[in-house]
Amino acid sequence: MVQIKTDLLKLKEHVENCKKCDLWKGRNKAVFGEGDENAEVMLIGLGPGYNEDQQGRPFVGAAGKLLDKLLALAGLKREEVYIANVIKSYLPDNKPKKEQIAACTPYLDKQVEIIKPKTIVLLGNVAVKYVFEKFKLPKAPMRDIHVKPFSVASLFLKAKVIPMYHPAAALRNPGLRSTIEEDWEKIKDVL
Ligand code: SF4
Numbered sequence: 001m002v003q004i005k006t007d008l009l010k011l012k013e014h015v016e017n018c019k020k021c022d023l024w025k026g027r028n029k030a031v032f033g034e035g036d037e038n039a040e041v042m043l044i045g046l047g048p049g050y051n052e053d054q055q056g057r058p059f060v061g062a063a064g065k066l067l068d069k070l071l072a073l074a075g076l077k078r079e080e081v082y083i084a085n086v087i088k089s090y091l092p093d094n095k096p097k098k099e100q101i102a103a104c105t106p107y108l109d110k111q112v113e114i115i116k117p118k119t120i121v122l123l124g125n126v127a128v129k130y131v132f133e134k135f136k137l138p139k140a141p142m143r144d145i146h147v148k149p150f151s152v153a154s155l156f157l158k159a160k161v162i163p164m165y166h167p168a169a170a171l172r173n174p175g176l177r178s179t180i181e182e183d184w185e186k187i188k189d190v191l
Contacts, residue, residue, distance in 0.1 A: 004037045007114045015088050021103035023089035029056030033084030033111060041191060042117035044127040046094060047087030058083045066167045073184040084111050086126050105130060113156040119191055120159050124166030131161055147183040149190050162190060
């Protein structure tokens with residue numbers, strides 16, 4: 001357990017000093033990720049917006065408050081899970097470029113390798129696309145795959161991955177909110 005903490009802290013230091021893609025120039029604070037290093041459930045979102053960049057923490061502000069409520073619907077507290085993002089530096093337009101994803105995801109891969117979660121909840125299309133391509137899962141639109149568990153395995157990991165709408169989608173499109181809330185109630189049975 002101490003080793004997990006040490007490995008994550010070392011990786012965090014790399015991220016905080018990282019200049020591997022152009023996003024470092026607009027960064028105030030890198031958002032490495034946070035939560036229980038021994039969590040069985042890991043959440044992967046997109047990347048830091050303005051509030052996350054100011055605080056250096058994932059999912060703060062309106063999307064963070066909503067995420068806390070959604071976690072509660074699944075019977076979870078924020079401190080019981082680990083939350084990370086595909087992109088670690090401020091992403092002003094929520095649209096990471098291919099080369100930014102390629103530069104940053106080795107950090108995410110390493111986080112997953114260290115934490116070894118049993119379940120990975122993929123929040124939004126970018127996280128789904130990255131993980132589905134990595135594990136060669138069939139491509140499908142979110143409306144067809146949300147809240148469905150898929151099994152993945154590698155040398156370092158054996159887990160379920162569950163695609164979910166990003167909480168910010170409910171803020172942008174209030175019509176989606178009830179679907180997203182129902183998904184989080186359903187996920188309780190899968191976790
Ligand atoms: S987004 Fe990732 S790869 Fe790009 S500078 Fe930040 S930490 Fe490095």
